[in-house]
Amino acid sequence: MAEGTVNQSEKMVHPAVKPLTELLGTWKGDGEGFFPTISSFNYSEELQFSHSPNKPVIAYSSKTWNLKSGQPMHSESGYWRPKPDGTIEVVIAQSTGLVEVQKGTYDMNEGVVKLKSELVGNASKVKEITRVFKLENGELSYVVEMATNLTALQSHLKALLKKL
Ligand code: HEM
Secondary structure, three states, X not given: OOOOHHHHHHHHOOOOOHHXXXXXXXXXXXXXXXXXXXXXXXXXXXXXXXXXXXXXXXEEEEEEEEOOOOOEEEEEEEEXXXXXXXXXXXXXXXXXXXXXXXXXXXXXXXXXXXXXXXXXXXXXXXXXXXXXXXXXXXXXXXXXXXXXOOOOXXXXXXXXXXXX
C-alpha cells in the first residue's frame, strides 16, 4: 500500500462515524431464535456495515439462512446515524414489511450499542423492539427483544458473529 494511503482513508471516515469504525465490514456467524409462542430455531447470518466516504451514516444489512437446510430466512437493511454526543438513530426495513425507527446510545469504550424502538410500523403483532449490540474480543454479538400484542418484551434472537 502506498505511503499515506491509510491516513487518506482514515480521513474519509466521517467524524460522526469514526467512533464506530470497528463495526465497518462484513460479519458472519450463527444465531438462535426463540419466543414463548414459537418453536426455537437456529440460523446463520451475514451482516454488513458499510460507509460511503464523508457521509455521517453507516449502511446496515443482514441476511439469515436456516442453519440446517440453508433456506433463506429473514433479511433486513437500513441506516445507522451516530451523533457526536453518543446518541444514535437507526432506521430498518425488514423483509416481512415491518419498519423500525430505533433510538439509543453507543459507548465504544464499553463496546455497546443500545437501541429501543420509537416507532414500529406496518406490523400486525409487534409493539416494541429493542436491540443491544456488543463488541468484545473482536466478536460482535447481539440480542433482539420484542413485545407483541400477546407477549411482554423478551428475547427473540441472539447471535455471535466474527468479522470476515
Ligand atoms: C427485529 C426482528 C424481528 C422481528 C420484529 C420478528 C418478529 C416476529 C414475530 C412477531 C413472530 C411471531 C411471534 C408470535 O406469533 O407470537 C416471529 C416469529 C418467527 N420469527 Fe421473527 N422477527 C424478527 C427477526 C427474525 C429473524 C432474524 C429470524 C430468522 C433468522 C426470524 C424467524 C422467525 C421464525 C422462524 C418465527 C416462527 C414463525 C412461525 O412459527 O410461524 N425472525 N418473528
